[in-house]
Structure formats: C-alpha cells, structure tokens
Amino acid sequence: MRRRGLLKAALPLGVTAAALGTGTASAADGAPAGAPVRRGRDRIDVHCHLIPDFYLDSLAAHGITEIGGLPIPAWSPALAVDFMNRYGIQTQVVSVSEPGVTYLPSATDRVAMAQRLNTYTSRDLIHTRSARVKGRFGGFAVLPLGRAVDEQDVAHAVTEAKRAVRDLKMDGVGLFSSYGGKYLGDPLFDPLLKQLDELGAMVFIHPVTPQGHPDLGLPPFLYEFTFDTTRALVNMLYKDVYRRYPRIRWLAAHAGGTLPYISYRASLLAPPPAQQTKAAGPPNSSPYFRELFYDTAISPTPQTMKSVRELAGTEHILFATDWPFAGSLFPADGDPAPQLDETFTPAERLAVERSNALAQFPALAARIGAEPV
Numbered sequence: 001m002r003r004r005g006l007l008k009a010a011l012p013l014g015v016t017a018a019a020l021g022t023g024t025a026s027a028a029d030g031a032p033a034g035a036p037v038r039r040g041r042d043r044i045d046v047h048c049h050l051i052p053d054f055y056l057d058s059l060a061a062h063g064i065t066e067i068g069g070l071p072i073p074a075w076s077p078a079l080a081v082d083f084m085n086r087y088g089i090q091t092q093v094v095s096v097s098e099p100g101v102t103y104l105p106s107a108t109d110r111v112a113m114a115q116r117l118n119t120y121t122s123r124d125l126i127h128t129r130s131a132r133v134k135g136r137f138g139g140f141a142v143l144p145l146g147r148a149v150d151e152q153d154v155a156h157a158v159t160e161a162k163r164a165v166r167d168l169k170m171d172g173v174g175l176f177s178s179y180g181g182k183y184l185g186d187p188l189f190d191p192l193l194k195q196l197d198e199l200g201a202m203v204f205i206h207p208v209t210p211q212g213h214p215d216l217g218l219p220p221f222l223y224e225f226t227f228d229t230t231r232a233l234v235n236m237l238y239k240d241v242y243r244r245y246p247r248i249r250w251l252a253a254h255a256g257g258t259l260p261y262i263s264y265r266a267s268l269l270a271p272p273p274a275q276q277t278k279a280a281g282p283p284n285s286s287p288y289f290r291e292l293f294y295d296t297a298i299s300p301t302p303q304t305m306k307s308v309r310e311l312a313g314t315e316h317i318l319f320a321t322d323w324p325f326a327g328s329l330f331p332a333d334g335d336p337a338p339q340l341d342e343t344f345t346p347a348e349r350l351a352v353e354r355s356n357a358l359a360q361f362p363a364l365a366a367r368i369g370a371e372p373v
Contacts, residue, residue, distance in 0.1 A: 041085070041088050041090050042088065042090055042350075042353070042354050043087070043089040043090060043319055043336075043353045043354060044089070044090060044091050044093070044318075044319060044353065044354050044357035044358065044361075044364075045084070045089050045091070045092045045093065045319060045320055045323070046093045046204075046251065046295055046319065046320050046357055046361075047093070047095070047204070047206075047251075047253055047254075047295045047297040047318075047320030047321065048080075048092045048093070048094055048095075049075070049094060049095060049096065049097045049322070049323070049324065050080075050094040050095070050096065050121065050125070050139075051072060051073070051074075051075035052075070052117070052120055053076075054116065054120075055096070055113070055117060056072065056075075058104075058113065059072065059099075059103070062103050062104075064099065064103060067097055067099070067325070068097075068098060068220050068225060068325070069218070069219025069220050069221055069222070070219055070221060070325060073324040073325060073327060074324065075324050077124070077130075077132075077133050077136075077137075078132075079324070080092060080094075080136070080137075080323070080324075081132060081136055083323055083324070083327070084136060086333040086334075087321075087330065087333065087334070087335075087336040088334070088335075088336070089321075089336070090136070090354075090368060091135065091136055091137060091138055091364065091368055092136065092137055092138070092323075093138035093139060093140060093171055093172075093204075093357075093361065093364070094121065094125065094138070094139050094140070095139070095140040095142070095174040095204055095206060096142040096174060097206060097325065098176065098206070098208045098209065099208070100114075100142050100145070100174075100176060101113045101114050101117075101142060101144055101145070101146070102146050102147045102176075102179060102180075103147075104146070107144070107146065107152055107153060107156060110144035110145070110146055110153070110156070111156050111160070113144070114141075114143060114160055115144075115160065117142050118139075118141045118142060118160065118163070118164045118168055118170065119168065121137075121141075121168075121170065122139065122164075122168035123168075125137035125139060126138055126139050126168075126169070126170065126171070126367075127169065135367060135368045135369075138170075138171040138361060138364040138367075139170050139171055140170065140171065140172045140173055140174035140202075141160065141161065141164030141165070141168070141170045141172070141173045141174060142174055143156075143157040143160050143161060143173065143174075143175065143192075144156045144157055145157050145176075145179050146179070146180070147179060147180035148180050149179040149180055149182055149188065151188065154189060154191055154192050155191070157192050158192050158195045161173050161192065161195055161196060161199065161201070162195065162199070165199050165201060166199070169363065171202065171361050171363060171364050172201050172202035172203060172204060172251075172361075173196060173201050173202075173203050173204070174203075174204045174206060175204070175205055175206070176205075176206055176207070176208045177205055177206070177207045177208055177228040177231065177232035178208060178210060178211075178228055178231070178232060179208075180211065181210075181211045181212075183232050183235045184205065184232040184235065184236055184241070185232065185235035185237075185238070185239035185241050186235075186239070187239070193241060193244075193245045193248065194245065196245065196248050197244075197245035197246070197247045197248050198247070199247075200247045200248075200249075201247075201248060202249045202251060202360060202361065203248050203249065203250055203251065204251045204253065205229060205232055205233070205251065205252050205253060206229075206253045207224075207226070207228040207229040207232075207253060207254070207257065208225075208228060209221075209224055209225070210224055210227070210231070221325075225253075225257070226254055226257035226258050227257060228257070229253055229254060229256060229257030229258075230256070230257040230258045230259050230262070230266075233250075233252060233256060233257070233259050233289070234259070234266045236250075237266070237267070237270055237286055237288055237289070238269070242288035242291070243288070249293060249360060250292045250293065251292075251293040251294075251318065251360075252292055252293065252294050252295070253295055253297060253320075253322075254295065254297050254298055254299050254322075255294045255296065255297075255299035255304045255305070255307075255308050256292065256294045256308065259289065259311075260294070260304070260308045260310070260311045260312075261307055263284070263285035263286070263289045263311050266285075266286075266289075267286040267289065270286045285311060289312070290311055290312050290313070290316075291312075291316075292312065292316065293312075293317075293318055293360065294308045294312060294316060294317055294318070295317070295319070295320035296317065296318070296319050296337060296340065296352065297320035297321060297322035298322050298326055298329070300339040300340050301339045301342070302339065302342040302343045305317070305339075305340065305343040306343050309343060314344065314351060314352060314356075315356055315359075316356075317352045317356065318352065318356050318357050318360070319337070319352050319353040319354075319357070321336055321337075340352065340353075358371070
C-alpha cells in the first residue's frame with residue numbers, strides 16, 4: 001500500500017444505475033478485494049455545497065445569479081437529505097462554493113457573512129438536534145478572504161479558522177484555489193497556513209473562475225475550474241508549502257483538476273528531482289503530490305480515476321458528488337457513480353465511498369457512530 005495520505009442540461013450518462021441493497025455498511029468493512037459488498041446508506045460525500053437562503057439573498061443583492069457559468073441551483077437541508085436518501089449517502093461534508101464571501105466589498109461584511117455561514121453550518125447542520133438532519137452533515141468552514149486579498153483579510157481568516165475548528169467543531173476548512181489572482185502558495189497566505197498546520201486541519205481546495213481566462217463561450221466550470229486547481233497544487237509544491245506545513249491534509253476537488261495526468265511533468269523542477277526520491281510509489285512524480293487526497297466529484301470515469309489511483313493509491317481517493325451543482329448528472333435512484341466500477345473492485349469502492357473518509361474525519365465518524373479505520 002502507498003502512503004495515506006453541471007451542466008443545466010447534462011448529456012445522458014448512458015448507463016443504468018445498479019440498485020442499492022439493504023445491507024448495512026458494517027457488513028462489508030474489511031471484505032477482501034472482489035468480494036460482494038452489501039450496500040445501504042453508507043456513502044460519505046466529501047464535496048457538496050450549501051446555499052442557505054440568507055446567503056442566496058445576499059448573492060442576489062449583489063447581482064450574482066450564476067456560479068461557474070451555471071444558474072445557482074435550489075438548496076435546503078430537506079432537499080439535501082432527500083438527495084442523500086436516493087443515492088445511498090449517509091453524510092455530506094458541505095462547503096461554500098465560488099464566490100464564497102469574496103463578492104462583499106468590505107472586510108467587515110466578509111467577516112460577518114463568513115461567521116454567519118459557519119455558525120449556521122455548525123448549529124443547524126453538523127451539531128443540530130433535528131432528528132431528520134442529525135448525523136447527515138459535516139462541514140468545511142468558509143474564511144473571510146476577499147478578491148483583493150491582503151494582510152488584514154488573512155489575519156481575519158486566521159481568527160475565523162480557529163473559531164470554526166475549535167469552537168464550532170467543524171470538520172475542516174475550505175479554501176479557493178486563488179483569490180483575485182493570488183494562488184495558494186503565495187507568501188501572503190503563510191500566517192493562515194501556519195494556523196491550519198497547528199490545527200492539523202483537513203483543507204478542501206475548491207476551484208474558482210480564474211482572472212483573465214480566455215472566453216471560449218463556454219461556462220468556466222467546464223474546464224477552467226480544473227486548470228485553476230492544478231495551478232494552486234503546483235504552486236504550493238514550488239513554494240514549499242507541503243514540506244513547511246506537514247500537518248495540513250489537503251483534499252483537492254474534482255480529482256485534483258489535471259494534476260494526476262501532468263504530475264510527472266509538473267514535478268520536474270521540484271527539489272529533490274522526483275526521479276531520485278525513494279518515497280513509496282512509482283518514482284514518476286513528487287512524493288508530495290502522492291500524499292494529497294483527491295475526490296471523485298464529476299470525475300468518476302476510468303480515464304480520471306485510474307490516473308489518480310496510479311498517482312496516490314486508492315486510500316487517497318474520497319467519494320464526492322458536487323451536489324447540487326451537478327444534480328442533473330446523476331442517473332435514476334441508486335448508484336450515483338456507476339462508472340467507479342470500471343476502476344475499483346467492490347471492496348475498493350467501499351473504501352473510496354466510506355472508510356477512507358472515516359479515517360480522515362474522525363470527529364464525523366464519532367458523530368455518526370462509525371469506527372474510523
């Protein structure tokens with residue numbers, strides 16, 4: 001084993017969903033490769049989004065009606081629970097997608113909205129007393145960073161990260177790949193990364209529409225999102241982020257963008273040369289890339305998943321849906337990503353869809369009464 005470490009009108013998937021069984025997840029834990037795996041409501045979805053009404057109203061007040069070139073979809077806790085029930089998902093770890101709070105013009109407004117979103121996520125979703133919602137949500141905190149991010153923004157982000165993880169007991173922190181053209185890895189973010197390292201945080205990197213991208217008349221989510229994620233991950237390698245902040249666990253959205261495919265090329269100038277490293281795994285990319293975690297959102301096909309598996313190993317892949325933005329991509333009730341069968345055995349799918357997440361989110365595992373593995 002290697003180290004751990006949406007379209008509005010989508011094209012038909014052309015596959016028939018396999019119906020979920022009624023067995024419990026625990027029946028399959030530890031099953032040998034290739035053994036039949038009983039499925040119930042056992043999936044952990046680590047990449048999906050929340051859009052509470054107060055946030056939607058704020059976006060609309062600032063003229064924002066699309067995200068990534070798509071209309072903003074409907075969202076509510078009830079709709080999320082219904083979606084999870086249809087697709088065998090036990091828990092969603094929610095986050096705020098583009099634009100986060102970057103659209104707000106003042107630092108004071110950004111802090112207030114980030115605090116409101118995080119308090120809502122913690123109180124009403126993660127640690128709720130509602131019988132219908134209890135145990136169905138985890139959450140990544142949004143931080144009060146703006147488009148013209150500066151030292152004041154970063155200082156506010158440090159404060160909110162501590163509050164979210166320590167006081168609100170959220171499951172990690174969400175960051176965007178870039179803020180106003182400044183990519184993760186820029187020295188400006190160092191105080192924040194130092195704090196996240198001290199917290200031992202899981203940090204979810206979600207892409208945004210990059211500044212000055214070529215306009216091909218297509219929605220930016222279609223390809224620009226993948227490129228922006230790649231820019232951030234490569235920039236962090238060459239800014240020595242992974243070595244300097246070793247306690248941060250990084251989760252890259254959409255299978256890391258294009259990184260798995262270009263990981264060898266992107267590692268060529270990294271010291272020491274990837275070809276000379278003795279780290280576990282094939283000597284064809286930076287060992288730091290092999291320690292990242294990658295999700296399956298909008299990326300379940302073998303063209304992508306086999307590349308991620310070759311780079312990082314099955315234990316570094318976590319199931320994700322990107323709901324509600326990707327809502328039109330799913331087949332009928334049942335298996336939300338039947339393409340995963342083309343890459344993983346049944347037992348490996350159970351790891352990707354459940355046990356890998358339980359290992360990385362022990363507080364979530366405790367809340368839902370599951371054993372981290």
